[in-house]
Amino acid sequence: MCRAIINKFMREIHMCIKKTVAKALSVLAATIVTCTLFAGDVVAHGPASIEGVWRVSRHGVNCATGEEVSTFPALMTFHADGTVSGQAVPPGSTSAYGPAEFGVWHRNEHSQGFSFRLLSYNYDDTGVIAGSIEVTGTAELTSANAFAYKASIEFYDANGHLLSSRCGKATGLRF
Numbered sequence: 001m002c003r004a005i006i007n008k009f010m011r012e013i014h015m016c017i018k019k020t021v022a023k024a025l026s027v028l029a030a031t032i033v034t035c036t037l038f039a040g041d042v043v044a045h046g047p048a049s050i051e052g053v054w055r056v057s058r059h060g061v062n063c064a065t066g067e068e069v070s071t072f073p074a075l076m077t078f079h080a081d082g083t084v085s086g087q088a089v090p091p092g093s094t095s096a097y098g099p100a101e102f103g104v105w106h107r108n109e110h111s112q113g114f115s116f117r118l119l120s121y122n123y124d125d126t127g128v129i130a131g132s133i134e135v136t137g138t139a140e141l142t143s144a145n146a147f148a149y150k151a152s153i154e155f156y157d158a159n160g161h162l163l164s165s166r167c168g169k170a171t172g173l174r175f
Helices: 002-039 041-045
Strands: 052-061 068-078 083-088 101-107 113-123 129-143 146-157 162-174
Touching (some): 052 083, 083 113
Antiparallel strands (some): 052 162, 083 101
């Protein structure tokens, strides 16, 4: 009789332990899923990485005064291999005249900053190359999902002669 009571008691303890472990595993699984969903790119790229796709608001800036003179949207992708690509249509142009931007980026030593350089070609109404645009910028992450940058923009004719230099700045939000 005592043996039967002890066996029954042991089965109940075993069932209780199973239920407790199952509940603990359920809570753990839910925590992992929640952290993965809400941490998003911070988990994937680390807290101080510019890697990923960004919605960018670019501003043409008067180099002498710092005053914003134009604003337009852009997309930028900083790839893990150190390349960067983007697409933007500045005021006064269309996507037919300003195709995609391609370039390189790297993390600046001893800082939370990043540097990049972009190149794009533009074309006239007949599809003949009209020149190129080179953007050189430095970016700082302002949070895990936001950055700001300042840039110099150089416009070249089809023969590679510098036509003008401009200034710019931008803010970006991780997509």
